[in-house]
Amino acid sequence: MSAPMSDLFSLLFAILVFPGGLFALCFGLVLKGLDRRLAARLQRRVGPPLLQPLFDLVKLARKRTLVPDIACKPLFLAAPMAGCVSMALAAALIPIPGVYDPDPLLGDLLVVLYLLAVPAVALMIAGSASGSSYGAIGFSREMALMLAYEGPLLMVLATVAVKTGLAQGGFVTFSLSEIVRYQQEHGAYLADPWMWPAVLAFLAFFPANLGIAPFDIPEAESEVLEGPLLEYSGPPLGLFKVMSALKAVVVLSLGVVLFFPTAPDGAAGLLVHLLKLAVLSLAGVTVLRTAIGRMRIDQAVLFYLKWPEALAIAGLAAVLALA
Amino acid sequence: MTTYTIPVGPLHVALEEPMYFKVEVTGETIASVDINAGHVHRGVEYLTMQRNFYQNITLTERLCSLCSNSHPTTYCTALEAIAGIRIPERARYLRVIADEIKRVASNLFNVAIMAHIIGFDSLFMHVMETREVAQDVKETIFGNRMDLGANRIGGVRYDLDAKNQDYLSQQMERMKADLAEIVDIYRNNSMIALRTVGVGVLPHDKALEYAVVGPVARGSGVAYDVRSKAPYAAYDRLDVPVVTETGGDVRARALVRLREVQVAIDLIQQCLRDMPDGPIAIGGLPRIPAGEAIAKSEAPRGELIYYLRTDGSDKPERLKWRVPSYMNWDALHVMMEGNRISDIPLIVNSIDPCISCTER
Numbered sequence: 256m257s258a259p260m261s262d263l264f265s266l267l268f269a270i271l272v273f274p275g276g277l278f279a280l281c282f283g284l285v286l287k288g289l290d291r292r293l294a295a296r297l298q299r300r301v302g303p304p305l306l307q308p309l310f311d312l313v314k315l316a317r318k319r320t321l322v323p324d325i326a327c328k329p330l331f332l333a334a335p336m337a338g339c340v341s342m343a344l345a346a347a348l349i350p351i352p353g354v355y356d357p358d359p360l361l362g363d364l365l366v367v368l369y370l371l372a373v374p375a376v377a378l379m380i381a382g383s384a385s386g387s388s389y390g391a392i393g394f395s396r397e398m399a400l401m402l403a404y405e406g407p408l409l410m411v412l413a414t415v416a417v418k419t420g421l422a423q424g425g426f427v428t429f430s431l432s433e434i435v436r437y438q439q440e441h442g443a444y445l446a447d448p449w450m451w452p453a454v455l456a457f458l459a460f461f462p463a464n465l466g467i468a469p470f471d472i473p474e475a476e477s478e479v480l481e482g483p484l485l486e487y488s489g490p491p492l493g494l495f496k497v498m499s500a501l502k503a504v505v506v507l508s509l510g511v512v513l514f515f516p517t518a519p520d521g522a523a524g525l526l527v528h529l530l531k532l533a534v535l536s537l538a539g540v541t542v543l544r545t546a547i548g549r550m551r552i553d554q555a556v557l558f559y560l561k562w563p564e565a566l567a568i569a570g571l572a573a574v575l576a577l578a
Numbered sequence: 579m580t581t582y583t584i585p586v587g588p589l590h591v592a593l594e595e596p597m598y599f600k601v602e603v604t605g606e607t608i609a610s611v612d613i614n615a616g617h618v619h620r621g622v623e624y625l626t627m628q629r630n631f632y633q634n635i636t637l638t639e640r641l642c643s644l645c646s647n648s649h650p651t652t653y654c655t656a657l658e659a660i661a662g663i664r665i666p667e668r669a670r671y672l673r674v675i676a677d678e679i680k681r682v683a684s685n686l687f688n689v690a691i692m693a694h695i696i697g698f699d700s701l702f703m704h705v706m707e708t709r710e711v712a713q714d715v716k717e718t719i720f721g722n723r724m725d726l727g728a729n730r731i732g733g734v735r736y737d738l739d740a741k742n743q744d745y746l747s748q749q750m751e752r753m754k755a756d757l758a759e760i761v762d763i764y765r766n767n768s769m770i771a772l773r774t775v776g777v778g779v780l781p782h783d784k785a786l787e788y789a790v791v792g793p794v795a796r797g798s799g800v801a802y803d804v805r806s807k808a809p810y811a812a813y814d815r816l817d818v819p820v821v822t823e824t825g826g827d828v829r830a831r832a833l834v835r836l837r838e839v840q841v842a843i844d845l846i847q848q849c850l851r852d853m854p855d856g857p858i859a860i861g862g863l864p865r866i867p868a869g870e871a872i873a874k875s876e877a878p879r880g881e882l883i884y885y886l887r888t889d890g891s892d893k894p895e896r897l898k899w900r901v902p903s904y905m906n907w908d909a910l911h912v913m914m915e916g917n918r919i920s921d922i923p924l925i926v927n928s929i930d931p932c933i934s935c936t937e938r
Contacts, residue, residue: 298703388584392919395606469769471697472920480590548769549697551920552606 266347266358274355275347275501282529283500284308286507289533290541297545308500315493323486325386334381335487335494341373342501349431349508352439352516353524356432364412364429367509371408371464374502375401378474381495382483393482396472396552403559404463407456410567414453415444415513418574435516445515449577453570454514458539459563461506466499467540469550503540507532581609586922588617593926594691595933599910603919611914613907615937622938623898630892631657631866635729642935643724644687647680648877649899649935650729655810656873656886657731661866669733670812671853675746676720676728676736677811677875678842678849682753683712684878685793685835685842688930689764692832695923696773701763708756715749718742731866733859738850747850750843757843761836764829774829778913778925781826788909792880792902793838794929797831799824804876816848828921828928835930866892877902879930901935 269275288305295302304310322328348357348367379397382390413427419434420427422441428434444450463470474481484495511531518527550558581604588596596617602609622641626634638649651673658665665673690705713723719742720726728734738746764770780790785798795802803820805813821837823830870887880902889895906929913925 298700299707300703388582392584392606469697545700547698548693548701548773550772551918553918554772 266361269347269355269357269361270343274349274351275343275345279343279346279501279504280497282532283502283504284312286503286533286536287500290536293537293541294545297542308496312493312496315488315496316490318489320489320491323386326486327384327386330380330384331486332491334377334384335491335498337380338374338377338498339494339501341370341377342498342505345370345505346501346508349505349512350435350516351508351525351528352435352512352518353520354522354528359430359432364416364431364434367431367505368409368412371505371509372401372405374498375464377498378483378495381487385483385486387486389480389485390483393474393485396482399552399556400463400470400472400559403556404460404563407559407563407567408460408464410564410571411453411457411460411513414450414567414571414574417571418444418450421574431512435512438516439518443515443517444513449573450514450570452566452573456563456567456570457510457513459559459566461510461539462543463555463559464506465503465540467544469547470555471544471549472552472555503536504532507535507539510535580604584919586926590923593923595931597926597931597933599922599926601914601919601922606918606920608914608917608919608922611911613910615907615933617937618934619937626897627894631731631894632863634894634897635731636727639725639727639729641938642932644684645680645877645879645882645932645935646725647676647728648875648882651677651811652873652875652882652884652899653886653897654729654731655875656871656884657866659871659873660869660886660888661731661864663732663860663864665733666857666859667812667854668737668856669858670815671849672734672736672738672858673729673811674813674816675738675846675849676726676734678845679712679715679719680726681842681878682839683709683716684930685839686712688927689760689832689835691927692774692828692924693770695927696770698769701770704756705760708753708760711749711753715746718745730859732864733857735859737858738853743850747847750846753843754840757836757840761833761840764832764836770829773921773924774827774832775825776827777917777921778828778928779826780909780913782824784909784912785826788912789905790880790909791905792876792878792930793831793834794880794906794909796820796822797834798826802881804874804881808874810873810875812849815852816845818845828924831928866890879903879932880906899938901932903929903932903936907931907936 272278287308291307292302292305322331345367348361350356375397379394382394415434416427416429419437422437438444445454466474474484484492487495511528518524581602584601584603586599586601587593588598598614600612600614626637629637634653635650638653639646641649686705686709690702690709693701693705716726717723720728720736728736780798782799785795785800791802799822801820801822805818806820819841821834821841823833866888868888868890873884875882882902883900885898886894887896910929917925
């Protein structure tokens with residue numbers, strides 16, 4: 256499977272079926288179901304069935320598409336599609352250690368970085384295209400938050416790229432396959448204390464990107480009525496749910512690939528990878544969001560400009576200094 | 579920066595009842611607020627003048643769910659003042675118990691909603707779980723979870739036998755440990771502090787100027803409580819500490835409510851200890867002569883005033899009440915200005931507005 260697959264069919268297969276598209280969606284929905292179950296148990300509730308996120312999607316798919324009169328219709332409908340496509344692409348770009356190696360034709364870490372920004376941009380467009388003033392507030396919050404967390408993310412990715420590049424005799428490498436290969440040969444970065452600032456900065460990044468407490472500010476239900484999503488219903492809302500399920504898999508996979516990709520080959524490797532994602536999701540997403548409330552947007556931006564930024568700079572400096 | 583208007587309400591997830599705020603914002607900061615009420619006017623005041631005194635006990639109980647016991651209690655007190663009825667000693671204590679158990683549930687509900695608004699849903703669930711004890715008590719003793727149907731002219735409609743007294747004191751004991759933990763969380767949790775300290779501040783002098791009542795006043799350090807200023811029922815026979823906080827912000831008001839739950843539990847236990855035996859009401863349906871009276875009580879949201887004028891017939895000539903939310907919601911102007919958009923629901927919730935009482 257790790258041999259380069261260059262024909263169009265296998266590229267499409269990677270984007271639409273495995274590991275992007277269908278596979279990532281199914282696993283994303285299962286993660287979401289697990290998240291809701293565990294959150295319910297932590298709050299002494301029974302919680303919904305494990306497949307509830309899937310049922311929700313089916314329900315939404317069967318409903319009518321409503322577009323507000325004052326909305327900009329093409330943008331309003333295109334935003335969720337763009338979000339979904341970007342995340343399916345990103346899922347196909349991230350290797351599964353020992354199982355799947357993305358075709359270099361698709362792109363590398365830099366492309367992942369750009370694709371990761373698309374869902375947030377899609378939400379901003381959705382919010383402003385809907386014509387609702389709550390959507391507009393969601394827009395401005397999403398943008399503020401994105402500006403705050405993109406900095407640390409960029410530096411974390413640079414840290415890993417530089418570290419791998421330097422170790423291999425060059426300066427940087429943006430190939431995720433190389434990053435995985437190097438760690439499988441020389442041990443995971445997670446075991447290297449000099450990389451811990453970068454790991455911490457990444458852990459601080461993903462709650463904001465996935466929109467969970469304390470950084471679920473743009474879509475806060477009790478404050479701005481889910482902001483950008485307020486006017487959405489039916490299939491377009493379903494597409495946003497698909498997007499967020501895919502995004503969870505992409506962001507968590509990226510974390511695993513960057514810092515802890517060691518896994519056996521073949522089916523066992525896939526299982527180990529999925530297990531890591533599930534553990535990261537339950538520990539990092541569910542427990543966090545049940546243990547904490549929501550910050551205000553100004554507090555969140557300030558937080559990101561302080562701690563993750565400082566950690567990410569420290570991480571990058573450490574890697575450069577040790578070289 | 580340009581100013582733009584966002585509508586909050588009349589339907590909004592964080593507002594439990596319809597109320598419309600036209601908020602002018604500059605960026606994320608609130609420049610001014612325009613409050614528009616009147617969405618749930620039902621003409622209840624007029625309706626009370628079409629019904630007789632006994633029917634009105636049921637009607638006033640249905641004004642609102644959360645302070646449903648305060649209305650009939652105050653109404654009956656006004657009627658008793660006109661008719662010169664002295665209610666039996668045991669009935670006085672039973673009225674206190676019904677009032678305080680409603681206060682426990684109402685205050686915990688409001689404080690739980692606060693946690694929900696700041697996105698802290700686990701805390702919301704925890705507080706609601708504790709409140710469920712009070713709901714069980716209401717259901718067991720009164721047969722209902724919200725409307726107790728405890729009052730009648732000249733006394734109360736329920737009695738506590740030995741078994742129910744044991745059950746009640748047991749359940750109150752059970753709530754104490756959980757409550758202590760909840761108070762600690764609201765006082766010391768850094769996430770709560772981040773969102774509520776210094777938010778929606780109503781300074782002491784403004785609290786006096788706007789004549790706010792209830793936990794809103796006491797959160798700003800105004801020690802005004804009808805239960806100790808003008809005792810009714812059995813409050814003059816009980817030890818009623820007035821709970822105050824000095825912060826004047828959202829957290830201070832939440833803490834006042836939580837500590838009042840603790841006081842309420844203590845009051846119920848005092849009642850169970852001191853309550854004498856005897857009848858629970860005077861017999862028969864008393865005739866109400868012509869006259870007028872004012873009765874006051876401390877509802878969970880603050881001072882509730884009933885004005886009643888009778889003309890010797892079996893219907894009120896005029897019945898009017900002033901609810902605590904009417905006094906409190908104007909102070910929202912002071913509380914909101916200069917705060918953030920994200921704090922609007924939080925600040926509105928902190929005065930615990932009861933729109934259905936206010937607009938009746």
